[in-house]
Structure formats: C-alpha cells, structure tokens
Amino acid sequence: MAKKEWEKRIAFLGPEGTFTELATKELFPNDWTIPFKSIPECIEAVDAGQVDLAVVPVENALEGSVPLTIDYLFHEADLFISAEVLTPIEQNLMVHKNNVEKYEEIESVYSHPHALAQCHKYLYYHFKSVPLSQSSSTAAAAQFVAENPELCVAAIANVAAAEQYDLQIVQKNIHDFHFNHTRFFVLSKRNDRIERDEDKQQIKTTLMIKLPSDRSGALHQVLSVFAWRQINLSKIESRPLKTGLGDYFFIVELLEDENAPLMRGAMEELRTLGCSVKSLGSYYTYHQK
Amino acid sequence: MAKKEWEKRIAFLGPEGTFTELATKELFPNDWTIPFKSIPECIEAVDAGQVDLAVVPVENALEGSVPLTIDYLFHEADLFISAEVLTPIEQNLMVHKNNVEKYEEIESVYSHPHALAQCHKYLYYHFKSVPLSQSSSTAAAAQFVAENPELCVAAIANVAAAEQYDLQIVQKNIHDFHFNHTRFFVLSKRNDRIERDEDKQQIKTTLMIKLPSDRSGALHQVLSVFAWRQINLSKIESRPLKTGLGDYFFIVELLEDENAPLMRGAMEELRTLGCSVKSLGSYYTYHQK
Incomplete structure (x- = not known):
C-alpha cells in the first residue's frame, strides 16, 4: 500500500x-x-x-x-x-460461516485468557463442559477459527475481528460486566x-515520580504539593524501580495542564524536595463510540 | 502419608x-x-x-x-x-542426567516466562539461537525435562526443582539481577x-482501604492520618475496584502493629472520614537463607 x-x-x-x-x-x-x-x-x-x-x-x-x-x-x-x-x-461468540448451524455443538472456545475470564458466567451457563483454549489475543483466536473451518470451534472476540476474519457472530455481547x-x-x-474540538474532555497530565531515597513521609509530601493547590489526582500507582524489593516509582495522573502555573510550581517544588519528576505530557481523553 | x-x-x-x-x-x-x-x-x-x-x-x-x-x-x-x-x-540451568555431556547442544530451554526474562542476558550470550519454550512454572519446566530424557532440552529452575526431579545443574546462578x-x-x-524469636523483624500491617467516593484529596487525607503520627508507609498500591475505569482500592503497608494505640486511632479516624478499612493483620518478615 x-x-x-x-x-x-x-x-x-x-x-x-x-x-x-x-x-x-x-x-x-x-x-x-x-x-x-x-x-x-x-x-x-x-x-x-x-x-x-x-x-x-x-x-x-x-x-x-x-x-x-x-x-x-x-x-x-x-x-x-x-x-x-x-x-x-464488548465480546462476542463467533464461528466459521460453515459451522453456523452447529454452533451449539462447538468442541472448544478460543480467546485471550482475559476475554475468557470476562465471559466466565456466559460460558458457564451455555458451554459448561466445553474446553477453553488460550490465545495470545482475541484477534489471534478469531484468525485461528477462520483458518480451521474443519474444526467445530468458536472464538470470543470483537466485532472488528469477526469482519476482519469473515466469521459469523452467533451470540452478541456475552461479557459478564457491562461497564x-x-x-x-x-x-x-x-x-x-x-486536539479534536468536538470531543474535547478534561485535560490530564501523567507524571512519573521517583521519591528521595527512603525519607519517611515522602509520598505524603508529594501529595501535599498537589492537595493544597487543589490539583485533583485521578490515579496513583506504584511500580518496581527494579533495584530491590520495596523500591518503587509512582505514576501520578492529575486533572490539570502541565503548563498551568500551579502545575509548574508543583513540579518545581517536587524537584526541590529531591524527587525526580518526568512528565509524559498533557492530553485529552477520547471515548470510542 | x-x-x-x-x-x-x-x-x-x-x-x-x-x-x-x-x-x-x-x-x-x-x-x-x-x-x-x-x-x-x-x-x-x-x-x-x-x-x-x-x-x-x-x-x-x-x-x-x-x-x-x-x-x-x-x-x-x-x-x-x-x-x-x-x-x-536464584535460577539454574539443568538437564536430564543422560544429557549432561551434550548440554551445550540443547535444542530448547523451558521455563516460566518470568524466569526466561530474568536470564535474558545469560541466554543471549550462551544460547542465542536456541528456542525458548514457556511453562506454567519453573518446576513444571523441570518436570517436563525429567519426563523427556530422549529430548536434548534444558530447564531453568531452582535447586529444589533439580533435586525433586533428579536433574543435573550444569550452570548455577544464571539470573541477570542478583538482588x-x-x-x-x-x-x-x-x-x-x-513468631520465631531468632528471626523477628520489624512488624508490618497491611490494610486494604476504599476511599469515600471521589472526594478530591481523599488519598492525601488518608496519608496525612499516618504521616502526623509518624507511622511509616512501606508500600502503597492501587488496584481496580472492578466497578469501572478510575475506581480503585488501595493496599497500604505500615511499619506498626495494628494493636498499637496510634494505629488504632488512625484506623478509627479513617473510618470516620468515610473510608472502608480492612486490616489483613500484623506480621513479621522472615528471610529465606
């Protein structure tokens, strides 16, 4: 192309x-x-x-x-x-077009382990004794079903995968949790x-913060820097620094533009406090229709 | 037994x-x-x-x-x-005792994906073109090698697995990170x-905390409850509440006994602030020799 x-x-x-x-x-x-x-x-x-x-x-x-x-x-x-x-x-049960009539007799269901878990109740009530097979992605499961029409098997995947691999959806929206x-x-x-004006949402900034080494109360101090400025935190998460058990860095998401004066002040203070701060930038949220 | x-x-x-x-x-x-x-x-x-x-x-x-x-x-x-x-x-390369002489000619290395990743550099320098095969655990890899003496394959696993499945360790301590x-x-x-007196360490308490719904600054408030009492936080982590994207609970680990007066006061305050708090108890740390 x-x-x-x-x-x-x-x-x-x-x-x-x-x-x-x-x-x-x-x-x-x-x-x-x-x-x-x-x-x-x-x-x-x-x-x-x-x-x-x-x-x-x-x-x-x-x-x-x-x-x-x-x-x-x-x-x-x-x-x-x-x-x-x-x-x-949104997950769907799909089969090869040759097997649509006999989809209730499928001998195995293929999908990513997360997708199989997300459809646990549906599978339990409708295909209790049918073995489940793990794939590397929902799309890979759809591809496998497309390439093996002689097998009476199904995939769990999204609508795009059904189109891409020319499969027939036999049950729509089989996921247990609808949120x-x-x-x-x-x-x-x-x-x-x-920036797409029609979709523009609240702006968000993601920071990766490494605290000064093992000073007690350091994380509380970091959150104070944002709290007194009334900068809202939408997420905080810790991940290993990979230097030893108990050493973490933090991913902090804030509902403010990194260029706003209060945010610039907050980041400067954090660095003065001995934190290393890396901004991954400010960005808008888009909702898939 | x-x-x-x-x-x-x-x-x-x-x-x-x-x-x-x-x-x-x-x-x-x-x-x-x-x-x-x-x-x-x-x-x-x-x-x-x-x-x-x-x-x-x-x-x-x-x-x-x-x-x-x-x-x-x-x-x-x-x-x-x-x-x-x-x-x-500590990871080791091990083979069936029949294959010790020809271990440098192995045709595949089996282990858990994390263990394969932990020995990435070793494998790159010593067995660059040898395919890697994933197992559900390091012990399962050792078991597979033990049950297939006719295959010239190796497992990456610990010393106990070598003993359990009667394999020969041909390279000790092949993991890249020694911490x-x-x-x-x-x-x-x-x-x-x-309690084992000879090993007794600093006591630790693990709490699972659900914040009051979406009050801005709530996490800062939670950490303040511990900070002004000088109760040290050794870990904080967020995990999904499974009610929707952006809804989390927190696992907080504190270097204090849950029965200490300051901790009892802290937990009472958290509940008064609208948090739900579940203590998983206080416990000691033991180091494997």
Missing part, C-alpha cells in the same frame, strides 16, 4: 482485529495503521522514528494496569502521551497533544 | 519444586506441605478449612505485585497474613502471627 503524503503512520498492538485496532481507528480513521506483534515493538517503532505514533493498552477496568506498558515507558523509552482513548470491551473499558495511550516522540 | 498430630497442613502454589515451596519449607520444615494448582485454589483451601495455612507469592522485585493474589484477597476471601517470607530468586527476591504471604483464617 502506497503511503499517502498526508497520512500519519500509526503502530498498534496487532494482529488486525484487536481492541487496540478499534481504539486506533476511532482516532485515526484515515491514517496508515500498522500492526506490531508486541507492546515493546510498538514503543520501539515510535522511538526509532519508524512510525509517527503508537497505540498501546495501558489499563483495563477489571484487570488493572498493563505493567509492560508502564514499565517500558519508565525504564526503556522517552516518549509522550498525545491522547488517551477509552474503548468499551468494562480498556484505556489506550497514543504515544509520540514529541510532546504535542491531539 | 499419615498426618502426624502435631503437624500443620500448609497449602502452597505447586507443583513441587517451585519457589513457593522453598519459601514454605523455610518457615515450615516439619509440617505437612501440600501443592495446589493455582493461587485461588490455595486461598480457597484455607478459607474452607481444608488446610491451616496457605503460602502464595504476592510481589517480585522485578515484576511487581501478583495481581491475582491481591485481588483475590480483596474481592473473594476473608483471610489474614500470619507472616511474610522473602526468598532470593531479585519474591515476597510470599502466609495466609490464615485466624488473625494470629507466626
């Missing part, structure tokens, strides 16, 4: 038909989207200038953070968040934010 | 030869230790009174927390921590602590 001049090149966690592709297409319907095999490969592709942006999952409402994304951004890469996309996780969303980061080498 | 009257029954995350078994044997060398297939099965066994205690991994210095343990303790079980054990993670430890919880239905 020839690259059009006006297109951005966007890496996403593949294969085609993943929820990450859905999130990518929501924000970049007309750009050149390229599947990569792993989260590190997506991030490396932006870092190396091979693509303009990368879209990777960062958090799920049920499973929590994706440690690989967080840790890779802290330890390995030097990138900024240009936007975040919130995608509803489940995954959050994706759009990553860039440049600290610029994606 | 007949159960002796004085023995405790201890569930651990199996199979035999895991790092969890090493941690279990450190604290309970003379008790009846029983391997279980998964973390939920270990926890359920204590909850159901089928065993007296369960030992499960909770955190690794490189990989961070074990979400399954944290989430199961918050959402599903009602247990207490009786002790924690810190175990150094790596895993932390294990000893769980009980009763809020009692395991």
